[in-house]
Amino acid sequence: MSTRTANPMWSALASAFRTNKTSWVGFVMIVLIILAALLAPVLAPADPIEQDILRKLEPPSAESILGTDSFGRDILSRILYGARISLVVGLASILIASLIGGALGVIAGYVGGRVDRLIMGAMDVMLAFPTLLLGLMIVAMIGPSLQNLIIAIALTEIAPFARIARAPTLLLREREFIEAGRALGFSDLRLMFVHILPNIVSDLVVMGTLWMAQAIRTEASLSFIGLGVPPPTATWGSMVREGFEHILDAPWLAVLPSLAILLTVIALNMLGDGLRDAIDPKLRRE
């Protein structure tokens, strides 16, 4: 714990919040979205998957604030519940990707030599696949489900995390405190994951915020293509897909969930962007 509080990166992150308005706005937005997702059962005026065929394609009104879809389901309720899918997929895939990618990057940077070339070569190959298409291919092969989406999106985002973790590790391994640890007879594993990792966690967190935005966008895109969590579960991407069929007579069906996706991605990007400015030494100096 002491390595963490002594880390200037964390105080830089804290000061980013004090000075950077963009990250504040992003932070508040994302907290509101998380609250909406958590409180969906309380906030939602109706059951998100209950159909009412007599009330289909109703425009926004006093009865249903955002209208109803082609099955007569309440759109506000579906957007609130859809937030859960987006956030869960985004968060879980980023956790997996940052754990695996972060560990690979630290190992590559710390051990160096042949191991480094092997790991980073593998990462180069992964980067040769377009993110969305790799996700699409994996989901098409293993089938669409919440768990498979998380796995597929996590796989597409391991490589960037490995790169982010490797660069600072290369610098850190030459520092005195690692030298001292070696002199004390600490194992490589302990040096890598107890002494180096805490120093790069803030980089991983910042990039995690930005890549979570990317993960949510990928999930929405896959759902839009028809490879999301299967119906009748409400997901933003599949709501846009269903609404797109009524683009001429009921445009709000596609527009409202689109805005939900957009606001969430913007919020995460604003938060991550402000935080990155704060920890980037080049920008801090300016």
Add this chain to the structure above:
Amino acid sequence: MLRYVAKRLLFTLPILFVVATCVFQLARVVPGDPALVILGDQANAEALQALRQRMGLDRSLMAQYLSFLWDTVRGDLGLSLSSNRTVWSEISAVLPFTIELTIAATFVGVVLGVPVGVLAALRRNRVADYVTRLLSLAGLSFPAFVSGILLLLAFAVQLRWFPVVSRIVINDPLTRLHNLVLPSINLGLIMAAYVTRVTRSSMLGVLTEDYMRTARAKGLSRRRIVWSHGLRNALIPIVTVVGLYFGTMIGNSVLTEIVFNRPGVGKLILGALQSRDYTLLQGLMIVFAFFVVMVNLCTDLVYGLIDPRVKAR
């Protein structure tokens, strides 16, 4: 220069080999019998056996892998399972439409992104800079299908300036261009957001360099200093982003083609997914990965052109 090109080219071969191996593996993680997955559980035994034979599934995995590699090297991507045409003829029939779209979008992205980024850097921390930064952050947050739907609603449904469904009339270049406008603006605006940001930060770095002060001291015009001394030195990160963006652009073009109902690789992928055409998907992945690797190679080569020092390394 030739040695540099040869060296870079040689470096891409192992990547392409591993990519092909990964795609082969990926296409075989389907749980159960692929023939059963494709034909469904109502299929009779003979049909299943025939399909297995056609796909070469009755041979050993190693034999399948070797013949797959050999075929891929020769440019033979196999037969599409759903149409009986070769995978390459399926892809090459629609590829020009996608290439046309990505080139037009790259044009929009660079022509819009670079000048805006340079101006934002020159007006650092003033209103124009803040507006640019906010807009570009919003721009790169757009999933391509969301921006596509909003553009479609505004310019095709409301204003009726463009057709709701893009029709490609090969004989009429004007109609074809007209149909290209909205999709390429959709793809191009998102790309412009990335280009603007990297241009801005790269120019900010360059503007403080000593040679810029020297150029000012020599009495060169401001325009000359910014656009020829400044931008030329800021170019490498910009080219990197344009190159790296290509992978994202492929995904975005798939979504754009679906929204604007344009013929192209996007709709081919959609069809392949619906008909569970795994050889077609496999072929598409190889073609795309090949393109990404080639674009990265070109990016490296362009470095050599921009900065002669890169070649020497």
